[in-house]
Amino acid sequence: MRWDIFCKVIDNHGDIGVCWRLAADLAARGQDVRLWVDDASALAWMAPAGHPRVAVLPWEGCVAAQPGDVVIEAFACELEPAFVAAIAERTRTSGRQPAWINLEYLSAEGWVERCHGLPSPVLSGPGQGLVKRFFHPGFTASTGGLIREPDLLQRQAAFDRAAWLQARGIAWAGERLISLFCYEPPGLASLLGQLAQAGRPTRLLVAAGRAEAAVRQWLATRPDTGSLALHWLPLMPQPAFDELLWACDLNLVRGEDSLVRALWAGKPLVWNIYPQHDDAHLAKLDAFLRWLGAPPGLVAFHAAWNQGGPALPAIDPAGWQPSVERARRRLLAQHDLVSELMRLVRGEHQPSTVPDALGPVGKSK
Structure with a gap:
């Protein structure tokens, strides 16, 4: 599958660090990844060799892009409306919505288990009628786990x-x-x-x-x-x-x-x-x-x-x-984050009807 990971660098390189590890782990498992980031400068020393299956792209370029099979918003970054509209259009024309994941911050607090995997309907804007899903990294089997490369x-x-x-x-x-x-x-x-x-x-x-x-x-x-x-x-x-x-x-x-x-x-x-x-x-x-x-x-x-x-x-x-x-x-003894994420996405990526709010397949509402 093709994965779109979105990252806005706030400070201290932690956000881009997590996103690169995620992208590189997915790529090592045979996935194609586009990492959309507003400041990729830290990757010059953090990942100088890159990865042949990861394309690092400027954030603003997403407005003219077609979404892949999976879209990940990392750490509550907000997608460009044009890209959200493209997700909605792909959903109408293909009959299935790309998996849209909100990757959250790491915490061991009890509410994480309760919120992990919950759906979040989009109620307004160009993505009205689509559904995101919360994905919470964590330390227990009832969460999304931690990034751990197979090797x-x-x-x-x-x-x-x-x-x-x-x-x-x-x-x-x-x-x-x-x-x-x-x-x-x-x-x-x-x-x-x-x-x-x-x-x-x-x-x-x-x-x-x-x-x-x-x-x-x-x-x-x-x-x-x-x-x-x-x-x-x-x-x-x-x-x-x-x-x-x-x-x-x-x-x-x-x-x-x-x-x-x-x-x-x-x-x-x-x-x-x-x-x-x-x-x-x-x-x-x-x-x-x-x-x-x-x-x-x-x-x-x-x-x-x-x-x-x-x-x-x-x-x-x-x-x-x-x-x-x-x-x-x-x-x-628990599954790692990328394995859990791929399991969730495979379930989300099964053929399904278009959300009612988006209207009939192939027609804009």
Whole structure:
């Protein structure tokens, strides 16, 4: 089938990162994908090789395009009216509606299971009478699951940490390795100070962008980093970022995409959740930690990391590891997101009558 994925880049590359992983996974399974995006610049480093079955196209070009078999609105982006009208016209002329999916944000909150897969009739505009369907990624079998490429486990099993680090000029001598990919968490300065004073040497692999800027700001006030060695990472393609997480003993991640990849890595993790002005992110964080079965120390660390306040607890990778391993096993026993999405779409793509509101086949109403 031909898939149209629509993405509007808001900030921080998370939206385009998820959409590219989705597009590339579909393409690897033999699907043809058009990724319509308003700013594709991040793909130059995120996916420099592209994929032969994924066409990356400018958002505005969709107004003259004919829709494919599946249309995905990622993260509540709103389609151009001309493209919606083209969906309606294809529905009238072919006798079946392209599957129209609203791909939502990731959450472990209870309402996700209740809303996943629900229909959403279009009540006005050029698509009146069509039906979208909500698709919620999630952590349970009653949701849409998480993106997991079919070859992920094989690639991870073949990974050679020492060779990977050496190839990237990371002078590893057996010290603890921690990756840092964050916004500006309130607990960052406390963590850096903790690592600098620790008896055990640590090498912090700092992602380019906001994480690097935040660490450099701290570094400007502290010339002596003690037991903490810093390594500045370049912008990395997605496969290399996955390997970074496999290489480290603890992963400090942010947003949605890197959280999922850290879960697949199976290493202890800390999540810097994207802050929202009404603190809705705190309920989302609490739901995730409850699903994870996080021990009290990890819960307390997340609170101080994301909100500040009480002193940041000491990191405890060994104590945090079992909950992540159990969570990963649960996830591996469930279907992945692309498999669930294709199953849903196959059901939606069966021959059917045109919605009444669109009028008889071949005639506009």
